[in-house]
């Protein structure tokens with residue numbers, strides 16, 4: 001296995017079994033604010049890998065095309081190799097995070113309808129927001145691909161909202177990424193975990209995601225383990 005890429009939360013290796021696959025390893029690191037804040041906990045890789053595996057298995061079972069193939073061990077999965085689009089796709093159900101800050105409003109308001117947003121992936125530029133028109137004008141994606149991604153993001157949102165609801169968690173917002181495989185099919189890539197979702201306890205509104213780390217609320221490890229436990233029990 002050769003290391004191809006090391007990101008903030010994962011390492012990506014070649015797969016000795018297939019040139020069209022990659023091995024993704026979840027690390028114990030936790031970062032926020034463009035990696036200016038760093039932390040970790042001992043079983044973070046295992047817990048995030050477990051959560052992501054359950055979510056991708058669920059999405060696949062509902063007909064969403066993803067890069068996920070199988071879990072190999074506690075912290076590693078096999079996925080299809082994708083050429084990733086340089087965009088983060090955020091879907092929101094409630095007002096929180098950067099949108100609450102931009103509007104100067106309290107977090108928690110339920111939005112009139114879910115919204116899909118694009119951010120250009122660039123650490124040096126701080127992942128700037130791009131409208132879908134800007135994505136087209138800049139030639140980052142063609143219009144068929146923009147429509148396909150917007151549709152897939154909304155479908156994934158409605159599936160995940162119901163899935164988390166069964167675990168008594170409210171899906172406030174989340175970030176996903178898409179890419180193209182060797183057959184030019186557009187698939188959901190990356191991973192989905194409390195690092196990239198806002199999950200609030202349905203009853204107490206307690207934050208069960210990376211905001212515990214971002215805002216120094218404490219107990220981030222406990223919250224991630226609780227999310228895994230709830231999803232495992234579905």
Ligand code: UDP
Nearest residue numbers: 090096097098099173174175195196197198
């Ligand atoms: N998000 C992410 N990676 C990023 C930016 C955002 O996973 O680089 C996730 C974040 O965890 C949240 C959603 O996308 O669930 C919306 O994030 P927002 O735009 O509110 O930005 P943030 O508050 O993270 O700065």
